[in-house]
Amino acid sequence: MGRWGRITRRTLLVGSAAVAGGAAFGVWRLNQPFANPLSPEQGAALNPFVVIDETGVTLVMGRSEMGQGVHTTLAAMLAEEMDLDWSSVRVVHGPAAAAYHNAALAAMGLPVADYAKTPMQHRIAGAMGTLSRAFGLQITGGSTATRDAFEPLRLAGASAREALKRAAADRLGVDAAQLRTEDGAVIAPDDRRVPYTELAEDAARVDPPQVAPRPATEWRLLGQSLPRPDMLAKATGAAAYGVDVRLPGMKFAAIRMNPRLGGPMRGFDPAPALALAGVERVIDLGSGVAVVARNSWAAMKGAEAVDVTWGPAPYPETTEAIFQRIAEAFEGRRNSRLRDDGNTTRTLDDAAQVIEAEYRLPFLAHSTMEPMNATALFTGDALELWTPSQTPLVQARFAAQAVGLRADQVTVHTPYLGGGFGRRLEADYSALAARVAREMPGVPVQVMWSREEDMTHDFYRPAVIARMRGAVQGGLALALEAKVAAPSVTRQAVVRMTGLPAPGPDKGHVEGLFDQPYAIPNYRVEGYLADLDIPLGFWRSVGHSHNGFIHECFIDELAHAAGRDPIEFRLAMIRPESAVAANVLEQVSMMARWRAPREPGTGRGVAFAWSFGTPVAQVIELRDESGRIRIAKAWIACDMGRALDPAIVQAQMESGLIYGVSAAVMGEITFAGGMVEQRNFPE
Amino acid sequence: MELTVNGDRYETDVPEETPLLWVLRDELGLTGTKFGCGVAACGACTVHIDGEAVRSCQIALGDVWGDVTTIEGLGRPDALHALQAAWVRHQVAQCGYCQPGQIMQAAALLAENPAPDDAQIDDWMAGNLCRCGTYSRIRAAIHDAANSLAEEA
Numbered sequence: 126m127g128r129w130g131r132i133t134r135r136t137l138l139v140g141s142a143a144v145a146g147g148a149a150f151g152v153w154r155l156n157q158p159f160a161n162p163l164s165p166e167q168g169a170a171l172n173p174f175v176v177i178d179e180t181g182v183t184l185v186m187g188r189s190e191m192g193q194g195v196h197t198t199l200a201a202m203l204a205e206e207m208d209l210d211w212s213s214v215r216v217v218h219g220p221a222a223a224a225y226h227n228a229a230l231a232a233m234g235l236p237v238a239d240y241a242k243t244p245m246q247h248r249i250a251g252a253m254g255t256l257s258r259a260f261g262l263q264i265t266g267g268s269t270a271t272r273d274a275f276e277p278l279r280l281a282g283a284s285a286r287e288a289l290k291r292a293a294a295d296r297l298g299v300d301a302a303q304l305r306t307e308d309g310a311v312i313a314p315d316d317r318r319v320p321y322t323e324l325a326e327d328a329a330r331v332d333p334p335q336v337a338p339r340p341a342t343e344w345r346l347l348g349q350s351l352p353r354p355d356m357l358a359k360a361t362g363a364a365a366y367g368v369d370v371r372l373p374g375m376k377f378a379a380i381r382m383n384p385r386l387g388g389p390m391r392g393f394d395p396a397p398a399l400a401l402a403g404v405e406r407v408i409d410l411g412s413g414v415a416v417v418a419r420n421s422w423a424a425m426k427g428a429e430a431v432d433v434t435w436g437p438a439p440y441p442e443t444t445e446a447i448f449q450r451i452a453e454a455f456e457g458r459r460n461s462r463l464r465d466d467g468n469t470t471r472t473l474d475d476a477a478q479v480i481e482a483e484y485r486l487p488f489l490a491h492s493t494m495e496p497m498n499a500t501a502l503f504t505g506d507a508l509e510l511w512t513p514s515q516t517p518l519v520q521a522r523f524a525a526q527a528v529g530l531r532a533d534q535v536t537v538h539t540p541y542l543g544g545g546f547g548r549r550l551e552a553d554y555s556a557l558a559a560r561v562a563r564e565m566p567g568v569p570v571q572v573m574w575s576r577e578e579d580m581t582h583d584f585y586r587p588a589v590i591a592r593m594r595g596a597v598q599g600g601l602a603l604a605l606e607a608k609v610a611a612p613s614v615t616r617q618a619v620v621r622m623t624g625l626p627a628p629g630p631d632k633g634h635v636e637g638l639f640d641q642p643y644a645i646p647n648y649r650v651e652g653y654l655a656d657l658d659i660p661l662g663f664w665r666s667v668g669h670s671h672n673g674f675i676h677e678c679f680i681d682e683l684a685h686a687a688g689r690d691p692i693e694f695r696l697a698m699i700r701p702e703s704a705v706a707a708n709v710l711e712q713v714s715m716m717a718r719w720r721a722p723r724e725p726g727t728g729r730g731v732a733f734a735w736s737f738g739t740p741v742a743q744v745i746e747l748r749d750e751s752g753r754i755r756i757a758k759a760w761i762a763c764d765m766g767r768a769l770d771p772a773i774v775q776a777q778m779e780s781g782l783i784y785g786v787s788a789a790v791m792g793e794i795t796f797a798g799g800m801v802e803q804r805n806f807p808e
Numbered sequence: 809m810e811l812t813v814n815g816d817r818y819e820t821d822v823p824e825e826t827p828l829l830w831v832l833r834d835e836l837g838l839t840g841t842k843f844g845c846g847v848a849a850c851g852a853c854t855v856h857i858d859g860e861a862v863r864s865c866q867i868a869l870g871d872v873w874g875d876v877t878t879i880e881g882l883g884r885p886d887a888l889h890a891l892q893a894a895w896v897r898h899q900v901a902q903c904g905y906c907q908p909g910q911i912m913q914a915a916a917l918l919a920e921n922p923a924p925d926d927a928q929i930d931d932w933m934a935g936n937l938c939r940c941g942t943y944s945r946i947r948a949a950i951h952d953a954a955n956s957l958a959e960e961a
Binding site: 190191192193194350352353355356357358359360361362363364365366368369371377402403419420421422423425492493494495496541542543544545546573575576577772776779780781782783784787805806807 | 822823826827829830831833834835837839840841842843844845846847849850852878879880883884885888892895896899900901902903904905906907908911937938939940941942943944945
């Protein structure tokens, strides 16, 4: 951790002699560049992503590594242009800084289908990217990190390489155009070799040259399955996650918040906790308590022991009543109608047979392997925060608010994340850690959540009700009407994170339903927002997690009604809309040998989704094992365009499939007495 | 209380009902062993006691019956255990948080069964959760490690 401590300690110090003036290259020059947040005590920062000192080159990531391999692929973009030896590449997470804003994420907010974006919509999306810059959205999420980084990081790498070459040209008295670069060194025509480490300080004084990134035909790293720089540490127990932060004199704390989410605390008696060995202190957090102890176990035991009287939940107390509230949304005002092709009402009125279905999907928890935690040190006019998050700037703002500081008084360190899946976009755990730290100035404290606290205080994937109607004719879907009701993740989360309301049609609520590449002549998708104060969050794939399921289950109903094979039925409607989408279906059909005779006692299903810019088709084979169902096999075909690291793409696709199947089979979250009933993995 | 971890002797004055997991992590600073659930339901805290894979969140310090080995002691970056080397070759880890427990659980399997088949691996590893879903690479890496151990022998 030492290195990144050094880099981040003096953040936002701009314009010192050895530091280049920020990321002023390529497209970024069109707008005001950001201050370079890096000011290393040794060496030089060529831009916000590259630090070189006498020991080597360190690549600084603005995105969080939570398993998705982003520290590998983003580092490869820089290393590719800089001609670094991959085995010597060092990667750290950078500070919380607007220089690391995510433009691709903001651009995703447009309520149009990805597969059918017009040039005008692409331009609007670009403008929204600029907006992201203005808000400093340093966010790892929405499947955007690689897309967002592809141009800027390659430009940053190319610019750094050219700056190093100019510094070498001055030193060697050779024209820069005659120099080449290889394995972290500049090579002269006479084979003299100057390592980057010797050129960095001079290179940082060069006005960063503007050069185009290399064409894909010249790549030697991108497009390859690279060894991950974090793999050795992760296989030897050396990788430091949030829970592994250890500081001199650090105390351990556990929290216990109202299990009726958002409800108040009426009162508490700390005595039973204080009687336990190792417990040092009980802190009133208003809607819960924190217990400080010599280790996490004593703290958790203490938190359980506090005698608390809780107030009621601000939402209906049971799953049944909650679904009732969601169903009521259908009677209220419609929020969106993002697809309305043909005349669905009349077609269904006139249809000889209308196929109907209602789907009810449960709340889901994220359940990262590493429970929520953060470590904080409050020193009166400053707060230092070690928090595994997908949103470092949001963490800084929430923690600052919680303790009465300004966000710029908070220093954020981002260790590895033991899973994110959207849970760590939220900043509740950092704010709580900051509040505990404020009660013990000068003493660092790690606030660790028990699994029970984590699972019962999530920001859940919302429960959803979908009402579907459809009709078929001539082996095709003639009409499909989808009405979906759920409380809105977007509205809750956008208000929480940006303080701004999120008016207008809620795209996330209906994504996966309105934006699928099916040519259905009468096709209507409507969203209804339920009024429900249960904390909701972005859960891996967000709206697609429920809407993909709903859409594809109903397409199967229509295929059945049409008497057609589910892949043939889909292809007949997808081909006219998208050749790319049709291709993934055809590929998965071939891989799974869909048309081959099935083994007895097995059944297969197929689904397609165009989700976050990537069309995906999957086939799953189930086996009947004397009444129990085993998910025996699965095949995935996807086409995200250019695969920058095929092994990471494969890992991510498998990961998504298993995450989805786990949710479908075991993930249901239910409520009783206003409390989440599932408290740990066995439940 | 005294205990031996990775060949080193430690002394601690925590109450002996404290689970071994928290002694390792919070008292001795050996943070490679992870907390996942606290109820022996996820396997993230798996360590060895006298070579046997146990869930350290369920073993009270006072009940530790032998020498403890954690992920830090199984192998080191410059002298990897065959499983750790296979983990790197197969690029198993995603977030990586559960992997120390996975590797410790697998190490106990190979000590007992040097050539497990798929079903034996699945059965032995069933209690170790991975929310990233790295299971297929875990299985491949265990086979690979078993082969490389067999070649060394």
